[in-house]
Amino acid sequence: MPTIEKRGEKSFRLVVDIGTKSRRKRKVKTIRIEDPALLKTTKKLRNYLESEWYKFKTEVEAGAYITPHKRTFNMFIEDWEKKYALDHLDDKTRETYEYIMGKEIQPYFGDMYLDEIQPIHILNFLEEYQRENDVSTSSIHARYRIIRDILGRAAEWKIIKENPAENVKRPKQKYNEYEIYTEEEIKEIFMLLDEHAPLRNRVMIKFAFTGGFRRGELLAIDETDLFFDTNEVRIDESLQYTKKKGYRFKDPKSNSFRKVTMPPDVMQEAAILLREIKKNKLLLGELWRGTDKLLLFGGDMGQPQYPTSPNTWWQRFTKRHNIKPGRLHDMRHSHATMLINQIGKVPGLNIKAISQRLGHANVQTTLNIYTHANRESDILVADAINNILKTGTF
Template sequence: MVKKKVSPIKSYKLKNGDLRYEFPAYLGVDPLTGKQKRTLKRGFKTRKEAELALARIKLDVANGTYQQERAETYQEIYDLWVKQYEKTVEESTFVKTTGLFKNHILPAMGAYKIEKIHVDVCQKHVDEWAAKLKKFRMVKAYAAKVLDFAIKRGYIQTNPFAHVDLPATASKKALVNDDDEAENFYTREQLIKFLSCLEQESNYKAYALFRLLAFSGMRKGEALALTWNDLNFTTNELRINKALSRGKDNQLYVKSTKTGVARTIKMDDKTMAVLKEWKKKQKQDYLVLGFNTLQPKQLVFSNEHNEYMQPTKTRKWILHVQDKYKLSTITTHGLRHTHCSLLFEAGASLKEVQDRLGHSDVQTTMNIYAHVTKKAKEEAILKFANYIEM
């Protein structure tokens, strides 16, 4: 009796219930490794279609004419690029980048044949991103990276994104937004009022955290990753060598600082006294919750489970105080801008401010300096007008 041959073609269902067919296929021997090459072909709408495709592959392999399919679409090139990209960046950066692709770039360009993408197509999408996204330049830059990767792999010769014009209206809009961002800080008087109001509240942890941010210029993630052994109460020094960030699956984890460089900064007596007082309160408060906070790697600011605080918590705290006492609204990050601005007003040099805040690019420091200079000029003309009294 002749044994019936089992077909390698199998059926499977899509999420919407539609039926599709797939099959494994032998592709011959890889001349580079000497090992057998196999692949899985799927997505066929009928069994007949799958049978024909399998027969073609078998014939091409037997004749030595089979060529492995190359990536054809932007999505397929992206899938190759993103595997390499993940090895070169921090987990938090990878998560943010893949989010940009998922939400903006792939829905727009994913289905395009890679060799058919031209400058007009790229211009169209840049215009669309510019109309709705504040950081459209970043989106455009990442979209272009995939095509740069395609050039390296020999799929295309030039990158059409290199010839795109940035929309003039979007540029103006960006300038307005930059000005808005520049206002995200307190003056000396506003900061004193803010901290005074905060001190009256029952949340001493929030007061200690915001006081630290305002008087150190630390990034919020750096403050939330601090452990008590990073503080030296004898020398009034603070060691900043890590930061809390959000990685895959929305999980919090500790990474290096934004620039990857650790720094040690001097602190004032009052802020260190506030932190010392918080250390005592933390010990008492957390003992009630069943935690010993005298461990060497105890977090300075932790949640009720003595684990990493959710970074979003500070927004609730700062808005509560601003609303309650009718204060000007700034973000938690605005306290970093505040520190930078007041350092310049106090006479600190560009290099001193750059080192203290951990800016890798002096241009970032200079942008804030330019705003402080503008404020000083405005104050100068007011003093002049008051002096003349006309």
């Protein structure tokens, strides 16, 4: 017979006794009923409480129930990984979470009981991490987000009453000042690429500058994504690498499936590169290591490129030819900034069109990232305002 004790208007205590008379142990769990319909109907309420009691009894007898004040952060992480992370987090995201948690978050919070973690503990952790590592605001924000997400899951599963991270002021994320290449610098880079870079690297860097692709998107482009009759490149996958699973093709970030129109000259070079890849594949025969995709920017034997390889090559190239150093992602930022600077000069070009080309989830993302880096446009705006003050017109 279920033992259920009323503790308050909406509160009930479930009691389960286990063991023999001489070694009897009592497990107690308190639940609150928030549904007014249940509270009004005695029979429905009794059925619900008895159902919860039998679930509780099963957990207790199986040894699966741990009272909240005895569940440590590390103990909960095991549940979180099995019941949430494996099914809901992307492989790369999970790998990042595991690295940050194992190295920084778990050593700090691991032995603390979940219901003892307070907002002040989270604040102290973030301040200590920033002080000892002298890191960017984006790194602080990443650690805050992981803690908030994990404790949020504990609150959702009713293991703790509320998520203490929700009472911590979210660290303000500052977007980094990117290394922006000017139009003149890009022209010079293209000349140097034509003179000194191997065909594959030359086309890859030109694609990055003129298409604004993310690195994973660039490395996933295959023969079927190239439309030479319309000078378009389709983005429907992104290449990802993790230590546990190796290479994997997945949906692009924010489900940013799109087609990007490219300069005809760059597409002509891509066509030449594709012909060279096909010749190389025939030449290598059984030594060819490509997948079922004929990658435009794969390795020498057709295999996917390691994600950091393009940046490594670019750093060497910039050093050798006295070019301003930067990353592959800076080419995407340069592409976006160059387009933003053309708003008002090119008919039909607006922030929405740029956002769609970049594959952003919404226009606000584009504005948040690029308006601060857009010095040239800022000067034009200031000049326009100055003109209004002087003449009353633009």
